[in-house]
Amino acid sequence: MRTEPKLTRLDRVFARLDREPERPAHIDVPKMSRHRIVLFTATLAFYGAIVWAVVITSWLVRLDWQVMFFRPYQQWSEIHWFVDYYVVLGQRGPTAVMVAAWLGWRSWRQHTLRPLLALGVSLLLLNITVGAAKYGMGRLGPHYATTIGSNEMWLGGDIFPSGHTANAVVTWGILAYLASSARAQRWLSAVSAVTSLGVGMATVYLGTHWLSDVLLGWTAGLLILLGLPWFEPLIARAEDAIFDLRDRLRARRRRTPAAPAGAPPVLVTPVPADRDDVAAHSPRAPVYLAPGPHTTRSERTPTTPAGSRRPPHPERHPRGSTPSARPVTGG
Numbered sequence: 322m323r324t325e326p327k328l329t330r331l332d333r334v335f336a337r338l339d340r341e342p343e344r345p346a347h348i349d350v351p352k353m354s355r356h357r358i359v360l361f362t363a364t365l366a367f368y369g370a371i372v373w374a375v376v377i378t379s380w381l382v383r384l385d386w387q388v389m390f391f392r393p394y395q396q397w398s399e400i401h402w403f404v405d406y407y408v409v410l411g412q413r414g415p416t417a418v419m420v421a422a423w424l425g426w427r428s429w430r431q432h433t434l435r436p437l438l439a440l441g442v443s444l445l446l447l448n449i450t451v452g453a454a455k456y457g458m459g460r461l462g463p464h465y466a467t468t469i470g471s472n473e474m475w476l477g478g479d480i481f482p483s484g485h486t487a488n489a490v491v492t493w494g495i496l497a498y499l500a501s502s503a504r505a506q507r508w509l510s511a512v513s514a515v516t517s518l519g520v521g522m523a524t525v526y527l528g529t530h531w532l533s534d535v536l537l538g539w540t541a542g543l544l545i546l547l548g549l550p551w552f553e554p555l556i557a558r559a560e561d562a563i564f565d566l567r568d569r570l571r572a573r574r575r576r577t578p579a580a581p582a583g584a585p586p587v588l589v590t591p592v593p594a595d596r597d598d599v600a601a602h603s604p605r606a607p608v609y610l611a612p613g614p615h616t617t618r619s620e621r622t623p624t625t626p627a628g629s630r631r632p633p634h635p636e637r638h639p640r641g642s643t644p645s646a647r648p649v650t651g652g
């Protein structure tokens with residue numbers, strides 16, 4: 322009886338990932354529908370209302386000062402350590418790296434650059450719009466306020482709207498914008514809304530932003546997500562251009578270098594089979610340390626090595642030979 326191998330949890334995870342090796346065809350690119358245009362217009366009107374309420378020093382500014390005098394970081398000091406870590410979810414550097422890593426993996430798996438390009442376009446829009454509003458209105462933060470009850474506008478600050486809040490809305494909301502199913506989009510929208518809401522309240526708790534800064538930051542981030550479908554044709558053209566450039570580079574690498582046109586042919590002359598040439602090009606015979614037949618020690622001819630200190634003796638005979646009789650001298 323044949324039994325199927327039992328898969329581990331890691332095997333099941335990789336099997337699930339291998340189900341979608343190509344770009345899914347069921348993912349619909351968001352379009353600027355009438356419903357989205359209505360939401361964008363309403364959000365833009367709300368953005369202008371917040372700015373106008375702060376400029377004329379309305380009840381919203383008075384609420385800002387009341388929250389600042391309440392000092393939440395002193396009322397609930399036991400959660401200060403948690404808020405210090407939680408507010409990092411709104412910092413542009415760490416959040417952009419985390420979200421880009423996830424979207425980069427999706428781009429590789431689905432063979433499309435749209436997730437990374439959409440993230441890049443949204444962050445570029447965030448820097449332009451929020452940065453221009455910050456430095457254009459120049460509002461000071463609660464820690465640098467000069468006059469009680471004033472709106473602190475056009476004094477060289479850069480906290481209106483809240484960059485942490487707008488960045489949290491865009492970076493975590495882009496995951497819901499690029500979701501591949503309606504159910505995933507609903508869940509990711511709820512998670513991004515709660516995360517960005519918490520980041521905005523964390524900045525108010527720490528005293529780095531007014532409450533109106535957070536409201537304008539939420540609105541600024543939502544405007545970018547609602548208006549992103551207008552840039553989808555640009556994203557598609559950029560993706561096609563990048564893929565075309567990649568294909569041209571690959572074709573150039575695979576192309577073999579051709580001979581220049583009009584060049585005379587090169588004639589290759591064969592090597593003459595001469596004896597000297599053959600002997601010169603033949604492989605060298607192996608050299609052995611003791612060539613020739615093996616002889617006994619008595620048959621070998623003694624030789625005096627070059628440079629020996631021992632001079633040759635005229636009366637010394639090789640071993641094995643009969644010495645001649647010495648002449649007898651009288652004496």
